[in-house]
Amino acid sequence: MQLSGTSSLLWYKLANDQKESHMKMFEAQPTTARDIETFKKEISTVRSVDDLMKNRTLLKVTLSAFQLESEIDKYAFVKKMLTEDPENDDSLVNRMLEPRWTKLTKALYALNENPDFFQDEKNVNAILNGYKTNEFEKFEGKTAEGVREALYFKRMAGGVEELSQIMADKSIMHVVRVGLGLPESFQSLEYEQQKTRLEKQVDIEDFKDPAKIDKMIERFLVMTEINNNDPMANPMLSLFQPVAPAGGFVGPQPISLNLQV
CATH class of the missing domain: 1.10.3700.10 (AGR C 984p-like)
Known part of the structure; x- marks a missing residue:
C-alpha cells in the first residue's frame, strides 16, 4: 500500500x-x-x-x-x-x-x-x-504510486525502436498512456484504433533521447499524482486542474513546468 x-x-x-x-x-x-x-x-x-x-x-x-x-x-x-x-x-x-x-x-x-x-x-x-x-x-x-512503473520505464525505454514495442509491453504502455492523459477506456479500443491514436501523439525518436525519456517519466508521475490524489489535500495539484467557471478548482496552468516531450 x-x-x-x-x-x-x-x-x-x-x-x-x-x-x-x-x-x-x-x-x-x-x-x-x-x-x-x-x-x-x-x-x-x-x-x-x-x-x-x-x-x-x-x-x-x-x-x-x-x-x-x-x-x-x-x-x-x-x-x-x-x-x-x-x-x-x-x-x-x-x-x-x-x-x-x-x-x-x-x-x-x-x-x-x-x-x-x-x-x-x-x-x-x-x-x-x-x-x-x-x-x-x-x-x-510500495511507497508511492507509479514509481515501480517509472523505474521500469527508465530502464527499458531506451530500447524502444517502434510503436509495436510500446503496445506489447504493458508497463511501458501504461506510462505512455497516463503521461499522454489518455483514459483507461483507451485500453478497450481495438488494436488498430490505439495504434492510430498513438502514431499521432508519440514520436519514437524521443526514446533515443535520455532527457526526453526523463520528461516522459516526470509527466507520467505528475499525472499519476493528479489521478490518485484529492487536489484539496495538495494545493500544488490544483494548479493542474482545468479552470472551472462555475465553482470547482480555479487556477492557471503552470507555465514554468514544461511537461511536453
Missing part, C-alpha cells in the same frame, strides 16, 4: 539519487534475503525444467527475474513456455508476442538440452540480478 501524502515524483527521484541505501533496505527484508539465499544454495541442484518446476522458491525467483512472478501457479502454461523451442515459429511464445515470455524462453530454453546450465555462474547471476531488479522496483513502488 502506498503511503498517504508521499509524492510519486519526489520518491522516484530519491530512489534514483539514493539507490545504494534504498537497495540495502530492500535486500535486508527477511523474505527477500531468504529467497536470495535459497536460490544461491539450491539452484545448482537443478538439472532440468522439471527440477526447476518442483522447487517453488527457485521458480518464483526465476519468474520474477522476467516480471512473471504472478504466473507461478499456471504450472502447465509455465512448463510449456520453458520447454518449447523459441526458434520454432509455431511455438506458443512466438504466437503470443509478449516480450516478458519471449525473454524468459530465450534465456532458459538451453536448460532442456544442457543439464549443467545452472552450473554456469553467469546464468545464475543473470537470474539473480533480474530478480533483484524487479523486486527492488516493486519495493519502491
Whole structure:
C-alpha cells in the first residue's frame, strides 16, 4: 500500500539519487534475503525444467527475474513456455508476442538440452540480478504510486525502436498512456484504433533521447499524482486542474513546468 501524502515524483527521484541505501533496505527484508539465499544454495541442484518446476522458491525467483512472478501457479502454461523451442515459429511464445515470455524462453530454453546450465555462474547471476531488479522496483513502488512503473520505464525505454514495442509491453504502455492523459477506456479500443491514436501523439525518436525519456517519466508521475490524489489535500495539484467557471478548482496552468516531450 502506498503511503498517504508521499509524492510519486519526489520518491522516484530519491530512489534514483539514493539507490545504494534504498537497495540495502530492500535486500535486508527477511523474505527477500531468504529467497536470495535459497536460490544461491539450491539452484545448482537443478538439472532440468522439471527440477526447476518442483522447487517453488527457485521458480518464483526465476519468474520474477522476467516480471512473471504472478504466473507461478499456471504450472502447465509455465512448463510449456520453458520447454518449447523459441526458434520454432509455431511455438506458443512466438504466437503470443509478449516480450516478458519471449525473454524468459530465450534465456532458459538451453536448460532442456544442457543439464549443467545452472552450473554456469553467469546464468545464475543473470537470474539473480533480474530478480533483484524487479523486486527492488516493486519495493519502491510500495511507497508511492507509479514509481515501480517509472523505474521500469527508465530502464527499458531506451530500447524502444517502434510503436509495436510500446503496445506489447504493458508497463511501458501504461506510462505512455497516463503521461499522454489518455483514459483507461483507451485500453478497450481495438488494436488498430490505439495504434492510430498513438502514431499521432508519440514520436519514437524521443526514446533515443535520455532527457526526453526523463520528461516522459516526470509527466507520467505528475499525472499519476493528479489521478490518485484529492487536489484539496495538495494545493500544488490544483494548479493542474482545468479552470472551472462555475465553482470547482480555479487556477492557471503552470507555465514554468514544461511537461511536453
